[in-house]
Amino acid sequence: MSTFNAIGVAGSGVTVYRKWLDAVSDNIANIDNVSKTSQNAFQARYVVAQEAQDGNGAQVGGMAYGSAEGRLTYEPDNPLADSEGYVRRPDIDLGSQMAQMIMAQRAYQANLAVVDRARDSYQAAINLGKG
Amino acid sequence: MTSPISAIGAVGGLSGIAPVNPLQSTAGTEATSGPNTDFAGMLSKGLESVQASQTNADNLAVQVANGTLSDPAQYTMAATEASLGLNLTMAIRNKAVEAFQEIMRMQA
Numbered sequence: 001m002s003t004f005n006a007i008g009v010a011g012s013g014v015t016v017y018r019k020w021l022d023a024v025s026d027n028i029a030n031i032d033n034v035s036k037t038s039q040n041a042f043q044a045r046y047v048v049a050q051e052a053q054d055g056n057g058a059q060v061g062g063m064a065y066g067s068a069e070g071r072l073t074y075e076p077d078n079p080l081a082d083s084e085g086y087v088r089r090p091d092i093d094l095g096s097q098m099a100q101m102i103m104a105q106r107a108y109q110a111n112l113a114v115v116d117r118a119r120d121s122y123q124a125a126i127n128l129g130k131g
Numbered sequence: 132m133t134s135p136i137s138a139i140g141a142v143g144g145l146s147g148i149a150p151v152n153p154l155q156s157t158a159g160t161e162a163t164s165g166p167n168t169d170f171a172g173m174l175s176k177g178l179e180s181v182q183a184s185q186t187n188a189d190n191l192a193v194q195v196a197n198g199t200l201s202d203p204a205q206y207t208m209a210a211t212e213a214s215l216g217l218n219l220t221m222a223i224r225n226k227a228v229e230a231f232q233e234i235m236r237m238q239a
Contacts, residue, residue: 004212011208018202122215129222
């Protein structure tokens with residue numbers, strides 16, 4: 001790609017994990033959505049990561065979606081409840097989302113650490129020529 | 132004449148040696164100087180690459196200021212890359228100037 005390839009490769013990883021963080025934050029933001037039983041529940045978003053086309057790092061290949069069926073809960077007091085007292089909620093586990101958030105955050109930091117080390121290494125190589 | 136330095140005249144015998152000529156023939160250099168193998172070509176190609184990364188970093192800086200860039204890390208990484216490219220350019224330039232000055236000092 002370029003002279004300082006490692007920075008670009010690690011940068012593609014940073015972008016992938018940022019999108020994962022975005023997806024997790026979207027899932028958590030919508031975790032308490034309530035819809036009528038006649039409608040779809042909010043579908044959790046999952047990032048599909050894959051190797052980049054040119055072999056330089058990673059990229060987001062697309063999004064996968066969770067169940068539209070969600071789970072039915074009995075809430076007769078809810079204004080959206082149907083005649084039997086049920087509403088539809090998204091089938092998202094907050095614990096799983098928090099775990100995914102930690103994974104995405106740490107991987108993001110790991111890629112930035114790679115950028116940092118690569119910069120130090122390249123700088124050391126340039127300094128070698130200055131002597 | 133028995134001058135102490137008359138022996139230097141013997142150096143004239145060396146003029147018979149002519150292996151230097153093949154090096155000056157164009158046929159010898161044509162083979163090795165491809166499109167980008169000469170120093171000037173490589174240097175200008177490298178400068179273009181550095182210029183491109185600077186332009187990229189500048190564009191991302193404008194996007195950061197606008198608030199249109201979704202990932203600030205992209206800018207910092209582009210700026211890092213541009214900075215490294217400039218450092219490399221300066222290192223090469225300093226070496227070239229150093230070599231030039233070394234040649235200029237080479238007198239008598």
